[in-house]
Amino acid sequence: MKGLYVARLDLNQAHLAGVARKIEAQIGALAEAGAPADLLCLRDGAVSLSETTIIPSNGRWATRWNHHISFHNQIVDAATSADFLIIRYQGAPPSFISALAKLKQRRPDLPIALEIPSWPFSTERKGLRAQLLGAFEDTGNTRLHHYIDRIITFSQADEIFGIPTLRTDNGVNVSTIPTPSSPPPVETTLRLTGVANLSFWHGYDRVIAGLASYQKDGCGRPVRFEIVGSGAEESRLRQQAERAGLGNAVHFLGPLHGSALDQHMAGCHIGISSIGMHRLDVDTSNIKSREFCARGLPFVIGYPDRDFPQTLPFVLHLPADDTAVDIATLVRWYEKLRTDRPDPVPEMRAYAEANLTWHAKFKPVVDWLHTRIVEPAP
Numbered sequence: 001m002k003g004l005y006v007a008r009l010d011l012n013q014a015h016l017a018g019v020a021r022k023i024e025a026q027i028g029a030l031a032e033a034g035a036p037a038d039l040l041c042l043r044d045g046a047v048s049l050s051e052t053t054i055i056p057s058n059g060r061w062a063t064r065w066n067h068h069i070s071f072h073n074q075i076v077d078a079a080t081s082a083d084f085l086i087i088r089y090q091g092a093p094p095s096f097i098s099a100l101a102k103l104k105q106r107r108p109d110l111p112i113a114l115e116i117p118s119w120p121f122s123t124e125r126k127g128l129r130a131q132l133l134g135a136f137e138d139t140g141n142t143r144l145h146h147y148i149d150r151i152i153t154f155s156q157a158d159e160i161f162g163i164p165t166l167r168t169d170n171g172v173n174v175s176t177i178p179t180p181s182s183p184p185p186v187e188t189t190l191r192l193t194g195v196a197n198l199s200f201w202h203g204y205d206r207v208i209a210g211l212a213s214y215q216k217d218g219c220g221r222p223v224r225f226e227i228v229g230s231g232a233e234e235s236r237l238r239q240q241a242e243r244a245g246l247g248n249a250v251h252f253l254g255p256l257h258g259s260a261l262d263q264h265m266a267g268c269h270i271g272i273s274s275i276g277m278h279r280l281d282v283d284t285s286n287i288k289s290r291e292f293c294a295r296g297l298p299f300v301i302g303y304p305d306r307d308f309p310q311t312l313p314f315v316l317h318l319p320a321d322d323t324a325v326d327i328a329t330l331v332r333w334y335e336k337l338r339t340d341r342p343d344p345v346p347e348m349r350a351y352a353e354a355n356l357t358w359h360a361k362f363k364p365v366v367d368w369l370h371t372r373i374v375e376p377a378p
Helices: 014-032 060-078 094-106 128-137 141-146 204-216 234-243 258-266 287-295 327-340 345-355 363-372
Strands: 003-010 037-043 046-049 052-055 085-088 112-116 150-153 163-167 190-195 223-228 250-254 270-272 299-301 315-317
Touching: 003 014, 003 060, 014 037, 014 085, 037 060, 046 060, 052 060, 060 094, 094 112, 094 141, 163 363, 190 204, 190 258, 190 327, 204 223, 204 234, 204 327, 223 258, 223 327, 234 250, 270 287, 287 299, 287 345
Parallel strands: 003 037, 003 085, 085 112, 112 150, 150 163, 190 223, 190 270, 223 250, 270 299, 299 315
Antiparallel strands: 037 046, 046 052
């Protein structure tokens, strides 16, 4: 069987690099399970089907049109010969609902699954513009159950929009993530790192607040927080660090990719995953935690995660609130970890390979597809 994966996102945009990697990994997991899929997406404003441009981008207004009407119209044609359809949710505006209605009329037995990356998603909309746009994109949510067979969710919800769910967690393409030959020395400055498209739910302000208290208390060992990425939260974080006089302890490195990112990560001691998820009030799983694990980088999280129980020695669980991170406690935890496990990298990598791959995470989806699709006898 061969399917179609639909993502109304411009995957050539730098700030969507992480999302692009996730989608590519999901498609790779489907292929590995015997269910390859073409990708319908946007690239530099043009509508693309498996790297082939099918509608070019010609100017700003044409690009905006491609992002909505043109793209949704292409779903029907692109799915003509597909055995299944997986769509990443980017709202349900009228043009999307219209495309689903046409497709269902043409292919009433086509299995269609809709992935909702976070649920509920309404708390992510900050500001009047985002809320108004969200209200428009939500107009078709009450009609989705007419066309969608299953919702792929990383929450524990049994049903969303009246549609049964396929529950799973986020995964990573472990084979593409390098690990260092050995962890950095313990005796040096302790380097913390956060890697993200900077948003308020990452909670990096909690680390900066903790560093301010740590330095004020004169706790001794130097600690540095290195922030990789850019985004809406960057300006506020810079102002916070400047007000606290942390120019020597908080460093903004901008976006890093490829070998530059690998080199940076190999020199860090602790990864800071999302520690502000409580601000969203969503039930999801964080990809960055899984990438840290695959890299063999001990990390901290501030939300419940089924893949990382508190019994794991290489994960430190912080309170799911807005309190400043206790840096002294963080230092002691890491020093004890490295005393007990001088090299935690192999253990973390093995855990990722056994539990965190997209092949493992997409098994509920593949199993469901096999129940819906009867392949012809040889």
